Amino acid sequence: MRKILEKIGEQFSRLLAEAGRLSILFGQAVVGIFSPPFRLEESLLQMEEVGVHSLSVTLITGAFTGMVLALQTYIGFKRFNAESLVGTVVALSMTRELGPVLTGLVVAARAGSSIAAELGTMRVTEQIDALTTMAVNPIEYLVSPRLLAGLVMLPLLTALANIMGITGGYLVSVYILGANSLVYIRRTFDYLTYQDIYSGIFKAAVFGVIITVVGCYKGFYAEGGAHGVGRATTGAVVMSYMLIIISNYIITALFF
Amino acid sequence: MIQLIDIHKSFRNKQVLKGVNLEIKRGESMVVIGGSGCGKSVLMKHIMGLIWPDRGRVLIEGRDIASCSRWELKEIRKKFGMLFQGAALFDSMTVGQNVGFGLKEHTSLSKEEIRKRVQEKLQMVGLPGIEDLRPDELSGGMKKRVGLARAIAMEPEILLYDEPTTGLDPIMADVINELIIRMKEVYKVTSLTITHDMKSAYKIADRIGMLYDGRIIEVGTPEEIQNTQNPIVRQFITGSAKGPITEGACL
Incomplete structure (x- = not known):
């Protein structure tokens, strides 16, 4: 019994230590964004890496999610003659939940893993130490631009995923399921409020911070050569997924 | 110019450095030799503040780097150049x-x-x-x-070389040795090199120190080291498989 309690205590203290290190890294990266030198060039490069390079996969995910949502909702709603509300359900689901969450998960898998692998490789090949010896703060140079990129690009990607999802739902409903185009569009926007859109965009910004900070954290503290980099990459994706899913519930329950 | 005073460092219950004392004078080329895994790189990383000691002090031009602010540490680091392994x-x-x-x-x-x-x-x-x-x-x-x-x-005023000739063919290793000597002659830099390449050590060093079992056990000119009576240093520089090192825990 004592051994089990010791094990639980050990795991708990390890979890707390990890949360502490993650928070410190996040804090230092935030300070780095607002401290000179302002790394505009690096930030733009990272925005391209996190945002532009994730664009196609995000757009396809958004479009097909909207399409399948329209299909499934139509099948269900037809049972009680509520097919006209398909547009409303697609729009609300995309903007409030599926847009930000699926974009977050897609970017975590694509860009979060890439950040962890890149920084992990830099750590094990002493490139991060080289930055420090050259009197360059590696957190300001490597983490702050990535954090800023996640914060800016995730809301933009989510907005595009929402548009693609709503458009996909419209195309399936009107051209495959035979819904009336005008009624569908009206139903889509009749019940959609600005708060639905803002809440999704706000969540996306939080997910952007989670993905980039977790990716940087896992890479930054990678150790043990190629195996360590692999572990950091997997760890970054798993941790980002967990934090996105959990924070999504907390944000929805508390604020929206 | 650089002083390491009673440096202790452990990693996950393994004590790597057990009280290292070393002084490097201005303009001097100091070489630290020692077996693989004995903590030479760890020692070097203490000088740049890449690793902080559990106990002991690192002084750069008399200033304890542990008491420096972030800005001061940045200014100190600008005086350094480092060649990684x-x-x-x-x-x-x-x-x-x-x-x-x-x-x-x-x-x-x-x-x-x-x-x-x-x-x-x-x-x-x-x-x-x-x-x-x-x-x-x-x-x-x-x-x-x-x-x-x-x-x-x-x-920079100070150059640190981490195993500069490891993994190179003999000709390329000598090219690097010549470059290290040139840096000292042309720029008058102070340097610390860590290596287990004895040919390189004899060529570039003003003084050689040997790190063994977490301590610097001997410091001397290349001639003094070549003629040492210390059996541990003797075994290392002659590269003999038999002797006190192979009976110890470090290698």
């Missing part, structure tokens, strides 16, 4: 960007002036005209020389 070139940049990185970060030189300085440093290490190559297009010896060009780009 694997060169640690930034693989997202070209050779030219690597060599000019410190200048871009810390000086107000124009792009043209940085380009000229980069050309000059690459010329100095015998690699002119490779600015546009990427690190993965270079051989091991070329990487080390580019790493050296990057280390000297800011014209």
